[in-house]
Amino acid sequence: MSDTTTTKAPILAPVNYSRVMLKISGEALMGDQGYGLHPPTVARIASEVKRVQDMGVEICMVIGGGNIFRGLQGSAQGMERATADYMGMLATVMNALAMQAALEAENIHTRVISAIRMDEVAEPYIRRRAVRHLEKKRVCIFAAGTGNPYFTTDTAATLRANEMNCEAIFKGTKVDGVYDRDPKKFPDAKRYEDVTYDEVLQKHLGVMDASAIALARDNDLPIIVFSLDEPGGFKAILEGQGTYTRVHG
Numbered sequence: 001m002s003d004t005t006t007t008k009a010p011i012l013a014p015v016n017y018s019r020v021m022l023k024i025s026g027e028a029l030m031g032d033q034g035y036g037l038h039p040p041t042v043a044r045i046a047s048e049v050k051r052v053q054d055m056g057v058e059i060c061m062v063i064g065g066g067n068i069f070r071g072l073q074g075s076a077q078g079m080e081r082a083t084a085d086y087m088g089m090l091a092t093v094m095n096a097l098a099m100q101a102a103l104e105a106e107n108i109h110t111r112v113i114s115a116i117r118m119d120e121v122a123e124p125y126i127r128r129r130a131v132r133h134l135e136k137k138r139v140c141i142f143a144a145g146t147g148n149p150y151f152t153t154d155t156a157a158t159l160r161a162n163e164m165n166c167e168a169i170f171k172g173t174k175v176d177g178v179y180d181r182d183p184k185k186f187p188d189a190k191r192y193e194d195v196t197y198d199e200v201l202q203k204h205l206g207v208m209d210a211s212a213i214a215l216a217r218d219n220d221l222p223i224i225v226f227s228l229d230e231p232g233g234f235k236a237i238l239e240g241q242g243t244y245t246r247v248h249g
Contacts, residue, residue: 016238017168019058019134021161022049023154024172026067026095028228036067037098045172045228046102049139051235053108058134060164061141062157063099065091085149089116092153096143097121109138115147115156127163134164154212162219169221170237171207172228177245178205192245200247207247216247223247 024045031038053059068091075081096112103110111133114122122143123129133140145156161169175183176191180203183189192205197217200207207213207225216223226233226244236242 016240017057017166019060019164019166020052021060021062021157021164021166021169022172022234023062023157023169024064024228025153026064026091028172028174029063029095029098030067037095039098039102042098042102043105046099046106046108048228048232048234049103050106050108051232052238053137053139055235055238057238058137059139060130060134060160060166061096061099061139062153062160063092063095063141063143064153065089065095067091068094082149085145085151086116089144089147092145093118093122093143096141099141103139109136110141111138112141112143115142115144131164140164152209152212154208155215158208158212158215158221161221162215166221169216169223170234171223171225172234173225174227174229176227176230176233176243178207178225178247180205194246194248197247197249213247217249220249 028045029037029042031041049059065088069087072084075084093112093114100110100112112122113125113130115125117124125142130140142156142160145151145153146159157169178192178195179189180192181189183191195205197213199205200213201210207223224237224244224246226237226242230242233242237244
């Protein structure tokens, strides 16, 4: 992937954050498949999470459901929007359970916490209980979005990050930061090292949806965009290394 900038990403102090939100798309769990879950990819992401948790960082996670069902696509095909969004929320629960299994294979204690009650497979969302799980060094995987249609998992991740007092959102993507245009289509695309919330909105950079960016901006919550495909990339950023884009005020 081309990167026209030659300056290294700004250096963060090692272990600069003690509690973070990791937001990944459902598509990130597909691997090279076109649909569904790819267990080796899920296991690899779990190992990345373990590396960071071993540094003493408390971790929340929100995983999208686009590898199974995306509400907007269902709506575009004639399905009633609220129904399609609820189906998408259920897809995120499936992904959360898969990630829980992979994390527990790494001997990490986890809790899947759902915004829609399904007591047999997940805890209901209670903020104080979730905070306590984090304090006990359990990874909390928030599923079913906000529990409401018309809200994306980007917005859910930003909402939960604020409620959990996270110090940053780490958004794992297929590229190593935010570009002015698609680097897969345009080899001369420029990667930003730092970009403001307002620039993301004005330039339609596609980091997250507008509601999520506005919520992060209003609460001064930085967003770190990095590549999940880079082995050790998540941990490297917390060590003051790695390549990424920081979205801030």
